[in-house]
Every structure is written in C-alpha cells, then in structure tokens.
Amino acid sequence: MVSHADSASLLGLDWGSSSLRAFLLGSGGKVLAERSNSQGASTLSGVPAFADALQGIAGDWLAAHPGLPILACGMIGSQHGWRDVPYAACPADAAALAAGMLSSPGAEISIVPGMLYDDGALPPDLMRGEETQIVGALQLQPALREASCIVLPGTHSKWAQVNDGRLRRFATHMTGELFAVLRSHSVLGRLMGDSGAFAEHAFVAGVDAARDCGHLGMSHQIFAARTLGVTGRAPASDLADYLSGLLVGHELRAGLAWRDAAGLAQAPLALVGSHVLCQRYALALQRFQAEPPLLLDNTAPAGLYHLARAAGMIKD
Incomplete structure (x- = not known):
C-alpha cells in the first residue's frame, strides 16, 4: 500500500519475454510499491493487448498519479514487443541509452533501447533489459x-565489461x-529425479569437472549426467x-578467461540477479578460486530511475 505522503516520480516497467514487473518509484528511485505477473512481451500481440496489460498491472497507480512518466525496458522494445526500438551500440553509457529511447504507439511510454556489441570480427551479441x-x-x-566485470546469471547469462562508466563489451x-x-x-533427463532439495555436492562436482577437464569438451562431459546414473x-x-554445475562451470571457465584477457582480472566482479542463482554462481566461483563477488539483487528499478533522469523525464 502506498501512503498519501508518498510522492511518486516514475512508473518503471521491466517487461521481459515471459514476465512483467512494475515499480512505482519515488524520489531518489525509492521503490514505493511493486507488482509482477506473467504477461510478458512474448505472450501478447498488438497494441491493444499491451495497453490492456499496462492498465491491468498499474492502472490504479496511473489514476492516482496523473501525468506520471513511464519508462520500460526489456523485450517490450523488441520486434515482438510494443515497439521495435533499435539497439544502442557498444560502448555506451546511460546518456547514450537515454538518447535512443522511443515512445510506444498508443501510450506515453518511453522504451529503453537494448544494446548491440559487434566488433566486425565475431558474430554480434545482443541484450534487452540487462543494460x-x-x-x-x-x-x-x-x-x-x-573498471569491473558484471555478470547477470539467468536463462541467457550476460558477462559485461565496464570501463569509465561505459559498457564496453559483453x-x-x-x-x-x-x-x-x-x-x-x-536423453539426459530420463534418469533425473527431483527431490526438491539442492544437491550442493553434485553441483560442485559438476563445476569441478568443467574446471579440471573442460578441455575434453562440454558436449562430451554432459553425457556424464546420464552415465553416472546408468552405472x-x-x-x-x-x-x-x-x-547444472557442469554448464555453469563451463560458463565460468570461458567467462573468467574472457575477463582476464580484457585486463579486468584485478577489477571488481559483481553478480546481479536472483539471490538463489547468484549464490550458486558465487559457490562455483569459489571452486575457480576467484575473488568473492559483490552480490546485487534486482537493480532494474535503480537503472530505470537513472535512465529517466538522463532522458530528462524526471528531476529531483
């Protein structure tokens, strides 16, 4: 419940493929209230559907705060979202992202562009929401x-290199x-049980196998998830x-080498995301003898607020 004393400055939306999270933000980016549902961008089609989803999750907030600016990030700005917002090219900072914002049709919503990394040598990489x-x-x-390396574990984990406040590459x-x-x-899933409890020793064994024998190749090593059960x-x-440990271990094996090659071996390492997932990545990092990472929860509200300020949508 938002008290009458609270003054809302921004409605922030983290609108991904499968979920929608709404944040009513006050001065300085304080989260006054938040909500979430499963009306992600991939579940909707057409401007009316997106407009209805917005009203469904935040209609009462908007009625209580007329003229409240709205800023959204994530897959809402993709080809299958409310509006296709072109990617901002790396390197980029908050000002570059703010300059690339576009408004959605049928509503006064600004949408943050995703980011593109394309050095012309390797295949391009993309993100929407993580920026x-x-x-x-x-x-x-x-x-x-x-200077830092920021890791966002998830369905599509992102490793980002930051220098001088700019996202250089990811x-x-x-x-x-x-x-x-x-x-x-x-075939790997046929023997897997589900006790509901995290088997830490098994996860660690998978991480260690990737760390110590990753040169054998991931496609070979993952077959052990069957053979260990069969035998x-x-x-x-x-x-x-x-x-899970094998896959995370291979990600860390590659990601840490990539970080070190960029000269960030001594720079801070941060994990951003759900507490449970970040804790597992932190455990895996211990097995690689990496420095303890900084653990951050959901940083999207702070990012949305700062981008809104950079775009001149709010002032405080």
Whole structure:
C-alpha cells in the first residue's frame, strides 16, 4: 500500500519475454510499491493487448498519479514487443541509452533501447533489459564504474565489461536455456529425479569437472549426467544439479578467461540477479578460486530511475 505522503516520480516497467514487473518509484528511485505477473512481451500481440496489460498491472497507480512518466525496458522494445526500438551500440553509457529511447504507439511510454556489441570480427551479441540492470548496478555501487566485470546469471547469462562508466563489451552464455532443454528434451533427463532439495555436492562436482577437464569438451562431459546414473555412480536426485554445475562451470571457465584477457582480472566482479542463482554462481566461483563477488539483487528499478533522469523525464 502506498501512503498519501508518498510522492511518486516514475512508473518503471521491466517487461521481459515471459514476465512483467512494475515499480512505482519515488524520489531518489525509492521503490514505493511493486507488482509482477506473467504477461510478458512474448505472450501478447498488438497494441491493444499491451495497453490492456499496462492498465491491468498499474492502472490504479496511473489514476492516482496523473501525468506520471513511464519508462520500460526489456523485450517490450523488441520486434515482438510494443515497439521495435533499435539497439544502442557498444560502448555506451546511460546518456547514450537515454538518447535512443522511443515512445510506444498508443501510450506515453518511453522504451529503453537494448544494446548491440559487434566488433566486425565475431558474430554480434545482443541484450534487452540487462543494460538497464547494469546501469542500476553502477548507480548503486559507484566502485564498479571505473573498471569491473558484471555478470547477470539467468536463462541467457550476460558477462559485461565496464570501463569509465561505459559498457564496453559483453558476451552471452545460454546456460539456463541449455539446462532446461537438456533436462526436458534430451536423453539426459530420463534418469533425473527431483527431490526438491539442492544437491550442493553434485553441483560442485559438476563445476569441478568443467574446471579440471573442460578441455575434453562440454558436449562430451554432459553425457556424464546420464552415465553416472546408468552405472549407479550417482543417484537420480543428484544428476540435475551435476548437469547444472557442469554448464555453469563451463560458463565460468570461458567467462573468467574472457575477463582476464580484457585486463579486468584485478577489477571488481559483481553478480546481479536472483539471490538463489547468484549464490550458486558465487559457490562455483569459489571452486575457480576467484575473488568473492559483490552480490546485487534486482537493480532494474535503480537503472530505470537513472535512465529517466538522463532522458530528462524526471528531476529531483
């Protein structure tokens, strides 16, 4: 419940593919209230559907605060979103993202552009939504601005290199999606049990296998998630977390080498995302003898607020 004493400055929307999160933000980016539902951009089609979803999650807030500016990030700005907003090119900072914002048709909503990294040598990389979380992380933790590596674990994990407050380059690892596909749609999932409890020892064993024997190749190593079960070397309840550890371990093996090659080995390392997932990545990083990372929760509200200020939507 928002009290009458609270003065709202911005309605921030983190509108991903499968979910919608709304934040009523006050002065300085204080979160006055938040809501979420499953009306992600991929579940909607057409301007009326997006407008109805906005009213459904925040209609009462907007009625109570006439003229409240609205800023959205995420897949809402994709080809399948409310409006296709062109990507901002790396390197970029908050000012560059603010300059690339566009308004949605049929409503006074500004949409943050995603980001594109394309050096012309390797295939391009893309993000939508994570750039706002990175902006938020830099606002909440100024020590990250000079030089840092920011990791956002998830379905499509992002590793981002920051220098002088600008996102210089980033790399995507489809770790979460690979796990879901392999568990649900491959032979590996047939023996996996589900005890509901995290088998930490199995996860660590998978991370260690990637760390120590990653040179054998991930496509070879993941078959162990079946053979360990077939031979009785591991119980069914361990196999899913062993596979998860293998995939995360291979991500860290590549990501840490990529970070070090960029000269950021001594720079701060931050994890941004859900507490449970970041804790597992922190555990995996210990197995690589990496420095303890800075753990940040959802930084999207702080990012949305700062971008709104950079765009001149709000002043405080």
